[in-house]
Amino acid sequence: MSRTAFINARLVDPASGLDERGNLLVADGKIADLGPNLFSDGIPDDAEIVDCRGHILSPGLIDCRVFTGEPGAEHRETLRTASLAAAAGGVTTLIVMPNTHPVIDDVALVDFIERRARDTGIVHIHPMAALTKGLSGAEMTEIGLLKEAGAVAFTDGDHAVANAQVMRRAMSYAGHFGALIVQHAEVPELATGVMNDSELASRLGLSGIPAIAETIMIERDLRLLETTGGRYHVAQISCAASVEIIRRARGNGLKVTCGVSAAHLALNENDIRGYRTFFKVSPPLRSEDDRKALVAGLADGTIDIIVSGHNPQDADAKRHPFAEAAFGAIGLETLLPASLALVHNGDVPLTRLLGALTFAPADLLGLQTGRLAAGLPADLVLIDMGMPWVVEAAKLRSTSKNTPFEDRRVQGRALRTMVGGRTVHVHGDGGH
Amino acid sequence: MTSAEKQLPPIFPHRHLLGIEGLSAADITALLDLADTYVEQNRQVDKKGSVLRGRTQINLFFEASTRTQSSFELAGKRLGADVMNMSVGSSSVKKGETLIDTAVTLNAMHPDLIIIRHASSGAVELLSQKVSCSVVNAGDGAHEHPTQALLDALTIRRRKGRIEGLTVAICGDILHSRVARSNILLLGAMGARVRVIAPPTLLPRGIDRFGVEVFHDMRKGLEGCDIVMMLRLQLERMSGSYVPSQREYFHYFGLDYEKLGHAKPDALIMHPGPMNRGVEIDSAVADDINRSVIREQVEMGVAVRMAVLDALARNLPNELRL
Numbered sequence: 001m002s003r004t005a006f007i008n009a010r011l012v013d014p015a016s017g018l019d020e021r022g023n024l025l026v027a028d029g030k031i032a033d034l035g036p037n038l039f040s041d042g043i044p045d046d047a048e049i050v051d052c053r054g055h056i057l058s059p060g061l062i063d064c065r066v067f068t069g070e071p072g073a074e075h076r077e078t079l080r081t082a083s084l085a086a087a088a089g090g091v092t093t094l095i096v097m098p099n100t101h102p103v104i105d106d107v108a109l110v111d112f113i114e115r116r117a118r119d120t121g122i123v124h125i126h127p128m129a130a131l132t133k134g135l136s137g138a139e140m141t142e143i144g145l146l147k148e149a150g151a152v153a154f155t156d157g158d159h160a161v162a163n164a165q166v167m168r169r170a171m172s173y174a175g176h177f178g179a180l181i182v183q184h185a186e187v188p189e190l191a192t193g194v195m196n197d198s199e200l201a202s203r204l205g206l207s208g209i210p211a212i213a214e215t216i217m218i219e220r221d222l223r224l225l226e227t228t229g230g231r232y233h234v235a236q237i238s239c240a241a242s243v244e245i246i247r248r249a250r251g252n253g254l255k256v257t258c259g260v261s262a263a264h265l266a267l268n269e270n271d272i273r274g275y276r277t278f279f280k281v282s283p284p285l286r287s288e289d290d291r292k293a294l295v296a297g298l299a300d301g302t303i304d305i306i307v308s309g310h311n312p313q314d315a316d317a318k319r320h321p322f323a324e325a326a327f328g329a330i331g332l333e334t335l336l337p338a339s340l341a342l343v344h345n346g347d348v349p350l351t352r353l354l355g356a357l358t359f360a361p362a363d364l365l366g367l368q369t370g371r372l373a374a375g376l377p378a379d380l381v382l383i384d385m386g387m388p389w390v391v392e393a394a395k396l397r398s399t400s401k402n403t404p405f406e407d408r409r410v411q412g413r414a415l416r417t418m419v420g421g422r423t424v425h426v427h428g429d430g431g432h
Numbered sequence: 433m434t435s436a437e438k439q440l441p442p443i444f445p446h447r448h449l450l451g452i453e454g455l456s457a458a459d460i461t462a463l464l465d466l467a468d469t470y471v472e473q474n475r476q477v478d479k480k481g482s483v484l485r486g487r488t489q490i491n492l493f494f495e496a497s498t499r500t501q502s503s504f505e506l507a508g509k510r511l512g513a514d515v516m517n518m519s520v521g522s523s524s525v526k527k528g529e530t531l532i533d534t535a536v537t538l539n540a541m542h543p544d545l546i547i548i549r550h551a552s553s554g555a556v557e558l559l560s561q562k563v564s565c566s567v568v569n570a571g572d573g574a575h576e577h578p579t580q581a582l583l584d585a586l587t588i589r590r591r592k593g594r595i596e597g598l599t600v601a602i603c604g605d606i607l608h609s610r611v612a613r614s615n616i617l618l619l620g621a622m623g624a625r626v627r628v629i630a631p632p633t634l635l636p637r638g639i640d641r642f643g644v645e646v647f648h649d650m651r652k653g654l655e656g657c658d659i660v661m662m663l664r665l666q667l668e669r670m671s672g673s674y675v676p677s678q679r680e681y682f683h684y685f686g687l688d689y690e691k692l693g694h695a696k697p698d699a700l701i702m703h704p705g706p707m708n709r710g711v712e713i714d715s716a717v718a719d720d721i722n723r724s725v726i727r728e729q730v731e732m733g734v735a736v737r738m739a740v741l742d743a744l745a746r747n748l749p750n751e752l753r754l
Contacts, residue, residue: 197637198637198638199637199638199641199642200638201636201637202636202637202638202639202642203453203613203642204553204554204575205553205554205572205573205574205575205576205610205613206553206554206573206574206575207574208637274557275553275554275557275558319532320531320552320558321531321550321552321553321554321555321558321573322552322553322554323552323553323554323573324552
């Protein structure tokens with residue numbers, strides 16, 4: 001099989017803290033070797049040479065929270081279109097949610113996702129399976145068999161598992177398999193609103209979702225976790241209080257991790273002004289103080305991973321009065337620049353930021369990728385940190401165009417994306 | 433009539449009336465001054481004017497409202513417009529689809545003014561982006577109801593001679609009330625002191641940052657007030673969800689003579705209607721011709737809506753659009 005030589009790279013491996021000039025050789029789909037002195041005896045003749053011109057060569061991004069429409073709502077997004085968007089955004093592994101029709105709550109459906117991913121996708125795609133059958137929140141799925149079939153974690157996606165007894169038993173049972181439970185932390189009875197519960201919501205006449213809808217659910221689950229053991233992950237936290245709760249629980253030795261979406265790191269509730277439904281997401285965008293606390297939580301390691309929360313919704317679902325519009329925003333292609341803004345602002349160091357997008361999610365899900373290390377799959381992204389561009393929805397590869405970053409000036413792009421040694425995206429080849 | 437006669441000077445620098453937010457005190461005063469002239473016109477035998485002659489006005493109500501819709505209809509007709517009423521059931525499953533489709537369809541009929549009421553906050557603003565005529569918000573969700581606030585202001589100004597410096601108490605279901613939001617904005621812009629009186633469950637988050645004083649005790653809240661503005665409380669919110677019962681609500685927040693005694697002796701009583709007699713307001717208080725201006729509010733409503741339609745129509749193009 002062919003070989004690729006990346007030369008003149010800025011090698012950044014967040015897991016080891018490596019950040020230095022050097023070269024990297026890919027052979028047989030794997031990282032063969034890397035380092036500053038590699039190729040000091042010359043580049044192999046048969047290798048394709050990629051001159052990185054000093055740009056960052058990083059492990060490819062891993063996005064742990066992606067909704068698609070396959071199966072059941074392919075007009076919104078298929079695994080293929082999601083993978084095209086991922087590749088363009090520097091994402092080499094994406095994890096799809098079970099919220100499809102039918103729900104991914106059965107071994108046959110996990111097999112279906114894996115087959116479709118293999119046949120149609122251009123990046124690695126793994127499913128999280130439903131934690132409860134049909135996302136009903138009532139009966140747990142076949143956690144053991146689903147895990148063996150390839151489900152990387154268990155979640156009801158954008159549904160909260162509200163019943164405490166169901167969650168207690170699921171945690172207890174899943175712990176035995178070492179399975180990770182991912183919760184959409186929201187008390188449904190408190191989360192009947194459509195945006196953050198705030199003065200702005202009152203002025204707009206919109207009903208609010210208070211932060212306690214999230215914090216009460218996290219606190220409850222942590223109490224359960226104390227008694228059951230097991231591994232528990234909060235899919236997306238949105239407020240300052242949640243950062244504090246996770247920080248404290250970690251201090252007490254609980255096995256809890258959490259994620260945040262790039263949108264919640266970049267935007268706040270004020271973006272909703274004018275009833276802009278593309279900013280209607282779940283959990284809701286909150287105040288600027290909350291956003292700052294999330295950034296701080298990411299910087300100090302309280303927040304483990306950054307996700308896109310990619311949730312494609314077609315125009316018909318969004319062209320409604322705010323209260324009636326669907327929740328969700330796409331994010332695969334804006335994950336990298338929206339996150340990099342924190343580095344440009346000096347809020348989060350580069351290796352910390354890329355770590356939350358590479359080895360941290362890999363470790364969370366037990367994936368053999370996310371690092372620059374010999375022997376690992378060549379899942380790589382070449383990043384121009386400083387490249388400015390303007391997000392144009394029409395040019396994004398997702399089938400649905402509901403981006404909250406439309407017309408925004410951002411900085412940072414994936415110049416080249418490689419998955420398992422195969423180049424799946426080169427900047428400038430179509431699209432944006 | 434020549435087009436030169438028809439071209440009245442513009443007085444209102446906005447294409448639509450979507451809310452009180454964004455209006456200056458001068459904008460509000462201009463509308464109230466114009467409305468004053470229509471109050472007089474409406475008391476004549478011949479009430480018919482012609483400033484909207486040739487114009488088409490559509491009343492598009494996604495939420496039933498006999499009183500606001502008939503007020504807008506009468507206002508348009510008295511100004512000479514052709515008025516069409518459309519009541520669209522809001523129970524249809526895909527409300528929003530109906531909403532934008534309906535707007536686009538109506539727009540193709542070349543209306544000059546569309547009056548819209550909708551149950552969702554922001555729906556009227558959304559529609560205004562899809563049409564090429566002027567839009568008046570006749571109430572959107574819990575957001576705004578600007579003509580109600582204007583008619584309330586007109587009623588107050590005619591009775592008290594001013595708005596600035598008055599103390600106005602707004603009592604009841606502030607949380608769900610677009611009337612309260614528009615009134616808080618308008619009265620604040622015109623220099624009144626605004627109080628809100630309600631149980632905590634019926635107050636929106638952050639209300640203390642709206643420039644109002646908040647009271648949970650009605651007697652204290654009414655102390656020294658010039659105006660007592662009561663709001664309607666929907667019956668389904670009074671059976672344990674927001675307040676425990678009608679009886680308890682009336683006991684603490686219903687307006688009766690005893691509580692009214694805490695306001696100024698000449699305090700006026702207002703209500704946007706329709707009233708729940710015996711729930712938020714005692715029947716005798718509501719009908720007290722010395723204190724209650726509730727019927728007068730209805731009269732001012734027609735005049736204010738005429739002023740709004742007139743003011744917006746002055747900004748409409750008078751030449752054929754090609």
